[in-house]
Each structure stands twice: as C-alpha cells, then as structure tokens.
Amino acid sequence: MKKHRYIPMTQQNERDMLAAVGAESIEDLFVDIPKNVRYEGTLPMSSALDEAGLLRHMTRLAGKNADSDRYASFLGAGLYDHQVPVVINHVISRSEFYTAYTPYQPEVSQGELQAIFEFQSYICELTGMEVANASMYDGATAMAEAASLASAATRRKKIVIASTVHPETREVVRTYAYGLGIEVIEVGFDNGVTDLGKLESLIDGDTAAVLVQSPNFFGAVENVRAISDLVHAQKGLLVVGANPLSLGLLEAPGKLGADITVGDAQPLGISGSFGGPTCGYFAVSKALMRKIPGRIVGQTTDKNGKRGFVLTLQAREQHIRRDKATSNICSNQALLALSASVYLSIMGRQGLIDVCDLNLKKAHYAAKQLSGIQGVELAFSSPFFNEFALKLPEGTDINVLSEKLLEEGFIGGYNLSREYPELGSVMLIAVTEKRSKEDIDRFAEILEGSL
Amino acid sequence: MNTSLDLTAPTLVDAKEDCALIFELSQPGRVAYSLPECDVPTTEDEVSSWLPDEFKRSDAAALPEVSEVDVIRHYTGLSRRNFGVDNGFYPLGSCTMKYNPKINEDVARYAGFAKIHPYQPVSSVQGALELMHTLQTDLAALTGMDAVTLQPAAGAHGEWAGLMMIRSYHEARGEKRTKVIVPDSSHGTNPASATVAGFETVTIPSNAKGMVDLDLLRAAVGSDTAALMLTNPSTLGLFEEQIVEIAEIVHEAGGLLYYDGANSNAIMGITRPGDMGFDVVHLNLHKTMSTPHGGGGPGAGPVGVKSILIPYLPAPIIEKLENGSYDFAAASPHSIGRVKAFYGNFGILVRAYTYIRTYGPDGLRRVSECAVLNANYMMARLKDYYEVPFAGPCKHEFVMSGSGLKKYGVRTLDVAKRLLDFGYHPPTIYFPLNVEECIMIEPTETESKETLDGFIDTMIRIAKEAEEDPELLLNAPYTTPVTRLDETNAARKPVLNCACS
Numbered sequence A: 001m002k003k004h005r006y007i008p009m010t011q012q013n014e015r016d017m018l019a020a021v022g023a024e025s026i027e028d029l030f031v032d033i034p035k036n037v038r039y040e041g042t043l044p045m046s047s048a049l050d051e052a053g054l055l056r057h058m059t060r061l062a063g064k065n066a067d068s069d070r071y072a073s074f075l076g077a078g079l080y081d082h083q084v085p086v087v088i089n090h091v092i093s094r095s096e097f098y099t100a101y102t103p104y105q106p107e108v109s110q111g112e113l114q115a116i117f118e119f120q121s122y123i124c125e126l127t128g129m130e131v132a133n134a135s136m137y138d139g140a141t142a143m144a145e146a147a148s149l150a151s152a153a154t155r156r157k158k159i160v161i162a163s164t165v166h167p168e169t170r171e172v173v174r175t176y177a178y179g180l181g182i183e184v185i186e187v188g189f190d191n192g193v194t195d196l197g198k199l200e201s202l203i204d205g206d207t208a209a210v211l212v213q214s215p216n217f218f219g220a221v222e223n224v225r226a227i228s229d230l231v232h233a234q235k236g237l238l239v240v241g242a243n244p245l246s247l248g249l250l251e252a253p254g255k256l257g258a259d260i261t262v263g264d265a266q267p268l269g270i271s272g273s274f275g276g277p278t279c280g281y282f283a284v285s286k287a288l289m290r291k292i293p294g295r296i297v298g299q300t301t302d303k304n305g306k307r308g309f310v311l312t313l314q315a316r317e318q319h320i321r322r323d324k325a326t327s328n329i330c331s332n333q334a335l336l337a338l339s340a341s342v343y344l345s346i347m348g349r350q351g352l353i354d355v356c357d358l359n360l361k362k363a364h365y366a367a368k369q370l371s372g373i374q375g376v377e378l379a380f381s382s383p384f385f386n387e388f389a390l391k392l393p394e395g396t397d398i399n400v401l402s403e404k405l406l407e408e409g410f411i412g413g414y415n416l417s418r419e420y421p422e423l424g425s426v427m428l429i430a431v432t433e434k435r436s437k438e439d440i441d442r443f444a445e446i447l448e449g450s451l
Numbered sequence B: 001m002n003t004s005l006d007l008t009a010p011t012l013v014d015a016k017e018d019c020a021l022i023f024e025l026s027q028p029g030r031v032a033y034s035l036p037e038c039d040v041p042t043t044e045d046e047v048s049s050w051l052p053d054e055f056k057r058s059d060a061a062a063l064p065e066v067s068e069v070d071v072i073r074h075y076t077g078l079s080r081r082n083f084g085v086d087n088g089f090y091p092l093g094s095c096t097m098k099y100n101p102k103i104n105e106d107v108a109r110y111a112g113f114a115k116i117h118p119y120q121p122v123s124s125v126q127g128a129l130e131l132m133h134t135l136q137t138d139l140a141a142l143t144g145m146d147a148v149t150l151q152p153a154a155g156a157h158g159e160w161a162g163l164m165m166i167r168s169y170h171e172a173r174g175e176k177r178t179k180v181i182v183p184d185s186s187h188g189t190n191p192a193s194a195t196v197a198g199f200e201t202v203t204i205p206s207n208a209k210g211m212v213d214l215d216l217l218r219a220a221v222g223s224d225t226a227a228l229m230l231t232n233p234s235t236l237g238l239f240e241e242q243i244v245e246i247a248e249i250v251h252e253a254g255g256l257l258y259y260d261g262a263n264s265n266a267i268m269g270i271t272r273p274g275d276m277g278f279d280v281v282h283l284n285l286h287k288t289m290s291t292p293h294g295g296g297g298p299g300a301g302p303v304g305v306k307s308i309l310i311p312y313l314p315a316p317i318i319e320k321l322e323n324g325s326y327d328f329a330a331a332s333p334h335s336i337g338r339v340k341a342f343y344g345n346f347g348i349l350v351r352a353y354t355y356i357r358t359y360g361p362d363g364l365r366r367v368s369e370c371a372v373l374n375a376n377y378m379m380a381r382l383k384d385y386y387e388v389p390f391a392g393p394c395k396h397e398f399v400m401s402g403s404g405l406k407k408y409g410v411r412t413l414d415v416a417k418r419l420l421d422f423g424y425h426p427p428t429i430y431f432p433l434n435v436e437e438c439i440m441i442e443p444t445e446t447e448s449k450e451t452l453d454g455f456i457d458t459m460i461r462i463a464k465e466a467e468e469d470p471e472l473l474l475n476a477p478y479t480t481p482v483t484r485l486d487e488t489n490a491a492r493k494p495v496l497n498c499a500c501s
Helices: A011-021 A026-030 A051-063 A086-092 A110-127 A139-154 A167-180 A196-202 A224-233 A244-248 A286-291 A318-324 A334-371 A398-407 A437-450 B010-016 B044-050 B068-079 B102-108 B126-143 B155-172 B189-196 B214-220 B243-252 B307-312 B346-382 B403-408 B412-421 B449-468 B470-474 B487-492
Strands: A158-162 A183-187 A207-213 A237-241 A260-264 A280-284 A297-301 A307-311 A387-391 A426-430 B147-149 B179-183 B200-204 B225-231 B256-261 B280-283 B303-305 B318-320 B326-328 B398-401 B438-441
Touching (some): A011 A026, A011 B346, A051 B102, A051 B126, A051 B346, A139 A158, A139 A207, A158 A196, A167 B155, A167 B189, A196 A224, A207 A224, A280 A286, A297 B487, A334 A437, B155 B280, B179 B189, B214 B243, B243 B256, B303 B307, B412 B438, B412 B449
Parallel strands (some): A158 A207, A207 A237, A237 A260, B179 B225, B256 B280
Antiparallel strands (some): B318 B326
16 A cells, blocks of 8 residues: 555655655664554455545445335334434535644634534524533533532532433433442432422432423423422522433523533434434533533634634633533534534524424324324323324334334334333334324324324 | 635625524415415314313413525525535544545435335335445444444444443442543543543653553552553554553453544555454544535444454344344343434434445555545654644644744634634644644545645644734635634623524
C-alpha cells in the first residue's frame, strides 16, 4: 500500500521530508518503540476495497435491514419515526459544520457557537427551564448526569426513579450511580403512571431527587405537578425526562416544578440510525447553572462591541478542573443539536402545535381501532400522547407476531413483556404523523388476523 | 500565505456582518413546515376528553415563524462563519483533525443504516449486526485486545466504562482498590472519568524527557492502585520507551493498565496496546477512524479489553451464531450494566467501518507512517524558531513552547490568534499543562507537504512579527467575523439563551 486517495505523500515528498528530518527511512522514526512490542506482519482485519466495491458492499449490508422508508413503523419505545424535513440533511451536510471541532477558537467558530446558543434557547423555550447546555450523548446518559448533579447539589446519596422511566435509561442511571456511590430506589406504577402513594412513602430527608419521565415509557402522561410537590416537601430535586416534541402540546416541565429537565432530541428531526447518534438535552433552573455538566455557550461582545458567542462557565469542566469537574463529559452532540434546531426552525410556533395535534389524533384513532379487536384492550386508561400499551390475548407470542407483521410490510410495536413480564402480552404502539389512516386500518386488520 | 480561506475576499464580506438570531427573523404567520391533513375521524368532544387541561401547555412555545428560504439562508450564513477541515489546515493536537471522507457520509445516510430502529426484530437488522460484529473483530485485531464493546459514545465515555470494568474486576476479587494513577501530561478527561467511576486520582510528574518517571511510579503504586491510565504516545507526542517496565510495575502491584487511545493515529499496525501490556483500551473513532467531529460531536469511543475483563463488558455485545446469523449476546451477570441507550453511536460506527475498508490493514499502517513523518518534518523545520522541549523523533504530534516570545510581550495565545488571519486553524494551545506556553501540533497524514510548508512559513513569519511588531499579534485577528471576545464578562454575567418569551 503505497498510494491512497486520502494520503498526498509522494515518493519524492517522502525522500525530501526524511532528509529534512535527518532520517534514512520511515523506520528510523519508530526506533523509540521497543522491538519486543512491535507488531510484525499484517493485522488480521477486513481487507481494502476500491470505491465501487465498497459502495456495493455497503449497499448489500444496508439492504439486509428493514428500513422505515420501506416499512410502516409502529415502533417507538424511546425512538420515533417522525418526518425529518429534507432541509435538515442539507444544513448538517455543510462541511463547515460537520468537519469542525469543538469551537475552541471563537473568532472562526461563530457559526457553531451561535447555532449552539440558539439550541440552548430552543430547549429553554420548550422546557420552560432557565438554562440549557450544548447537549449530552443521549437522553439516557443525560438523566444519569441529572442524578449525579442532584446528588452533588443536595449532598444526598439516594435517588428514587419511577419504573415507568425507559428501562435502558434506568439501567444507565444505575451504572452511573454505582460509580458515584448513589443508592437507587425504584417506585412502581398504577394504571401505567407512577404510584403517588408509594412514591410519597419512599421520599425522605436523604432523597436527592425523584426521576420521572413524561410521557413515560408506556406513553402515559405523568402527574408531574403532584410529584413535584412530594419531592419538594422533602427538599429534594425533581428531574423530569420529557420527549421534547410532546412539549408542543404538554405543559413545560419548568412550569410544573422541575429542577432539571432532560431528554432525547431524537424526535426533533434526527433519524433513528439503529439508536444513535441521537442528542441528549439538559436544562436546569438558574440555581443549578454553575453545576450543569458539559459545554455551555454564552453571548458576549468583541473588542469593537459587536455581539459574539463563546464557550463559557468552563470552570466546571474536566479540561480545567480535572478530577474536581462536575462531569467527565468532553464532547457533546453538536451536529445533532443542530438538526434539532433546524427542525424547530422549520416547524416554528404553529408547526410544532400541528404536529403534536396529528400525533395525538392518529394515536387515539389507532388505540380505538386496535382496542376494538376481539380480546384486545388498552392496558391502561391513563391519558397518553402518541404511544400506548395494547394488551393482547393471553399467551400471544409477540415475537412471532412481529415477524408476521414484517412479512406484511409493518414494523410492529415494542414487546413490553421483555421488561415488564408482570403485564403479560402487551405491545407498546407508537403512532406518529407519518402513519396514515390506511396504514392504521391495515395494521389493525393484520393484527386481528394474526391473533 | 494560504489563500484557501482568505476571509478578506469580497465574497465573504457578508460573513463579517452581525448574523441575526433565528428568533429575530420571525414574522407572524410565516411557515416553513409541511404536514399532512388529518385523515382520521375525530370529534371535538373526543379530543378534549383525551387530556386533562392541567396537562396541556398553557402558553405556546415562542418558536420563530420563518419560511424555508429563511431557514436555509440563516444556517448557510452561520456555516460561513465557521471553520472546518474542509476549509483548511486544522493542526489541533490530540484531536486528529484528518480529512473526513465523503463516502463515509454517503453510506451512513443509506436508509438501511439511517432509518432502522434498535428494537426491530433481529431478523430485520442482520446487515447492521454483521457490520457491528465485523467492526468489533477489526478493532480487537488493531488494538491487540480479546473483545470490544461498541457502546461508549465518546472517548471520555469509554474511559469511564473501562474504569468501571476495572473497578468491578477488583471488587469481584475481593479487593478494595481506590486509586487511579495518571501522568501530569494526561487528558483532563482521565482524572474526571476516574472520579465519576468512584476513584481517587494520583497525578505523577513526568521526568525531564517527558516520560513516566519509573521511580515515582514505583513509589505511587501499592495495594490501593486500581489502574494506571496512559496515553501512548503521550500528549507530548512521545512514545513511552519503558512501557514494558511500566506495565510490569503496575501489574506486580495488582493494578491494571488503561490505554487512552486518543493518539492511536501514530501506531496502527506498528504496535498494539495489547502487546504493550495494556488491559483496557478505548479508541476515538472521531479521531483515528476519520469520522467527523461535527463541531463537538457525535463521536464514538469503543473499548477493547483483555480476556480477564470480558465478564464485565457493558451489555450488549454482538455475536455470530453457528448458523451464520447475528444476534445480541445475553449480558454476563458480572457486566457493569448499560452505559448508553441502545447500541452505541451506530451511525458513527458505519462511517468508521467504511473508513477501515478503504484502507485495509496495510493502508492503516501507511496512515500512521505518514502521520508520523508529517509531524517530524514540521518539528524539524520549526525547531529553530520555537522552543522544542523534547527532542524527537516524535510520533503523530509534537509540542513546542511560545515562551521565547514572552520577551516581546507576546504569548502563545497571540500566535494562535494571528494564525487565524492566514486562514489556519491554530494548534492546541496551553495543553499539556506541563509545558509552558504550550503549542501542540498534529498535522495528520491527510495533509500535503505544500500545506505543511505553507503553515510552517507562516509560523516563522509570525515569530518574526512578534519580534518586530508585537502589537500586530496582540490585536489579531483582523480578518474574522468578530475580533477577540470578552470571555470574562461572558462568565461573570452569563447570557445563555435569548430569553425569547
């Protein structure tokens, strides 16, 4: 391998540069690596392909996957099949954005810095919180960081998390909590929402925070205000995980008493990509501003008084504080945060209301049609947004059903019995604005015929 | 002078104007969205019965009302006020700002990769699982490790996941080991990750050659040592020649060795962390494997481990079944648990896999050879103009000091700001912390000799300017959309959003 399209080094360059260095060969540059740890031979890795061959190979791999362009999806469970406005791909394909690093040099990074500032503004506006950061890895790690922040801010070592929070989020929270020495207690549910009586009995003076998700993993809307009262009575903090798209319809967590609001911005114009990369968001009350993890952009002025933007409040961060930092996070999901910002710019004030209205109506139509099937009913009667739990006849094998639906061109719902075996055969169904009445009716027909 | 991004050119004059916030462009009644008509029958009574009023939003979110053209012009305008690798040379040390191949971007957007759901039946995502399984195997071979998890979303995330595995390993053996040792040249994420994993950090100073001081290391290790975290080559661009002894010292004390793979671009196919004695390694796919940095992310930080740590790997791992199909392996009961939702940053994994397949193993070795030659060439040409504290050969990057300019009242920061006027992104500055007025340069293999020469000549010119006309540097830059910004006031009186409503 002497020539490659990404490597401009010619043989003449190599000779000239080695001469400038005073080396005879490239091997001379590696004399500092002890012989006994040198790798001899060719690594047993995948071989090189030319461009056409590589495109064929990748097309073949991609072709083995059932994508949501070819299949109508009723699958959500934390990752949703919304319409992604075509404009977004054009914006994030601007290589000035995607080939840049974290904006360390603000004079040549005003575009990214302003984009992040606008993202922070969007998140504050949606959540009703006062401060948002530049983004986190995903919604699950954002909630884990929220638990960490709450524990540090209250100097308490116990958190209570609702079992209606996404199961994978709860797992991630537990992993982080173990590292930080935080005790995690789960509170159960009643009719698909957090059991407030049980919750009250679990909160005490050692409780750093209560962590809930609304709409929760079952799609049901939690009574956030009531939960807020319970945790604040013990001077703990309230952490709310919220689907940001749903906030076009549902009350902003900041108005319901949330101290920290987190979530995943995936529904805002980010494609599924098998679960990542998505974009966690993280927003707090002003009191917690200097304890927030991750990057934050602030507005300032330059020497001529002109408006500009910089990374700020960096005294919290790992590159300054090292082991005393509020978090070890270094990167963020800037390009996906940009996707979310472009989505909200496209939707605007009315578009976000309208898309929520469509999700609400189509999901409720689907719930009505599906629960009308003999032996099928809604698992819960709590209010929901665009996702609901559907109880199928006892003994229905949801995995077999999902394969049957695939054959008919549908990606079925999530098998809730995987994580909640006590519920029996229950499928979690998500219905976005992309599903037509025809999709829903046909889905109901196939489901009925498959039971 | 590099003219690839001459910010004084008339075509870019508008980039110097203040760029309105998207919220400031709003005109009531204007729209940029397209949604379907509602095609399901509903009645008003029904709709109002679905959600209690107290759950509904009281005030509509004050999002801007703009047209699609406004959106495109706005973000295109922002992009023109931003500098990426495609705009010009970006020698940011320890960040490996290599060219981001376009084929990676194209294939990652294939519907079969971009529009699939993590909970689809495994029968319907066999291509995705095959790709992940192959990538796991390739990265294990590259690093000399026995197994790889693709879960972590970034380097720091991988560090923490690796340290959590180390912690579980010691705990399973009934040992309480609380300390993680890092050299003073380490990335800030190392000690920060140690804290999040519940460890205390012990920092040991480097010796005069920029290497780990073995005596200090021997004095630091003990029955409480959980691990040593090392970047090799280090952030000084130097290979730890005594790595085998270092590994022995740590292992003899019962600790494990963590390899921060940030600098892997120097060693692909030449040496492997597994062969040096490391037990855990993370790779930054957004550095070594050319996936774009995205203005701060997304990245991906897969972690490789030796067999002793396999039981602790975060769930899930992809396995190949005897019938040739792929599935998620059941989590080990000793697993540290889950570190991220779903299966890592899959879209980034697709790009990294694509990159690996453009090179193959021999090509990746050539990548490292050229990255190292480029760095040594730059160091050789610049050493008479800036202080080079550690003699070569360096690996993929090297450090210099701007302290020689202090006598003119000029600092490294001023050199960096002046570079902006010539269309270059400055190197990393003031890191690592153990070099005064540090300038850390990493050219990568994708830059030509002409590009390197252009940058070197500019650095020499700036050194001369510092001597002859220091004011020129102190007030730089001149050609950028804004001049130096007031960072003190930004932190003192934070304005962190536009407070639209």
